[in-house]
Amino acid sequence: MRPLTLGLLLVLLLAAAPPATASGWTQPQGHGFYKMGAQILRGHDFHDGQGRSVQIPTLAQYTLSTYVEYGLRDNLTLITYLPVFERITLNRLEGRPSGFVYTRGEAVNGIGDGELGLRFRLWQGAATVVSAALNLGLALGNDEQASGLQTGDGEWNQRLELQLGHSLYPAPAWIGASLGYDHRLRGYADRFVYNAEIGTHMGQRWHLILHARGVRSLDEGADTVRGGAGGLAANDQRYFSFGPEVLFDVAADVTLSLGTMTGLDLRNTLSAPSLSVGLSTRR
Numbered sequence: 001m002r003p004l005t006l007g008l009l010l011v012l013l014l015a016a017a018p019p020a021t022a023s024g025w026t027q028p029q030g031h032g033f034y035k036m037g038a039q040i041l042r043g044h045d046f047h048d049g050q051g052r053s054v055q056i057p058t059l060a061q062y063t064l065s066t067y068v069e070y071g072l073r074d075n076l077t078l079i080t081y082l083p084v085f086e087r088i089t090l091n092r093l094e095g096r097p098s099g100f101v102y103t104r105g106e107a108v109n110g111i112g113d114g115e116l117g118l119r120f121r122l123w124q125g126a127a128t129v130v131s132a133a134l135n136l137g138l139a140l141g142n143d144e145q146a147s148g149l150q151t152g153d154g155e156w157n158q159r160l161e162l163q164l165g166h167s168l169y170p171a172p173a174w175i176g177a178s179l180g181y182d183h184r185l186r187g188y189a190d191r192f193v194y195n196a197e198i199g200t201h202m203g204q205r206w207h208l209i210l211h212a213r214g215v216r217s218l219d220e221g222a223d224t225v226r227g228g229a230g231g232l233a234a235n236d237q238r239y240f241s242f243g244p245e246v247l248f249d250v251a252a253d254v255t256l257s258l259g260t261m262t263g264l265d266l267r268n269t270l271s272a273p274s275l276s277v278g279l280s281t282r283r
Helices: 003-011
Strands: 032-047 053-073 076-090 101-103 106-110 114-124 128-138 158-167 173-183 191-202 206-217 238-251 254-267 269-271 274-282
Touching: 206 254, 254 269
Parallel strands: none
Antiparallel strands: 032 053, 032 269, 032 274, 053 076, 076 106, 076 114, 114 128, 128 158, 158 173, 173 191, 191 206, 206 238, 238 254, 254 274
């Protein structure tokens, strides 16, 4: 195993995609939530626009990221997400016993596409909160890599979401949901995005969250916009993903999280489970 890959695996144990916050709670003014994360996505099963499985050389994406929520006011939170390092690899594919090389191994390193957003609390009751969020996609990654292993899609999208959170007190649990519309540029199709979660506290230090996330493209994307090799930034995507996240409070203000996600109903995307780890704090 290559040293860099091994290093990422040692760091591993949140997210190549921004943490999908289904609940709408805002941060208190002057306080914030800060997270460093890592994720691995690795597979060789690509699902095309009709959902058919196509075998490709093994594609892997390793991401280190930062995620911040900061309270500008009690009802207004600034949100930033930045993949500070991405490594994408495509395995060498060689015929046997002929030794014919169908594809030679490729790899790229770089920064990924980020996000900058605001969450505004619209209404809050005793146990329920409703918020609106506007997120701007930051095209910081490389979408012109010759081999198609793109660390970004090259477009500055805008996503508007309605978010809801509800405490199940006196039970030590909560639920959250969000629905959003993602307006995309440069030939990429607009899409609906939705998230849901249910979380519970298990004793003083352990917590469990069950996540569900989905994307529904309007299938209006330009045929000439492919989004690179392996479907990491493919156009006209559709999927439903779900999985657990386990959190442990290693100190009074530091939490370690470990999660995995898998997907169903896949279109124009790689079929592979993702593994993620995060270290977070609230201050």
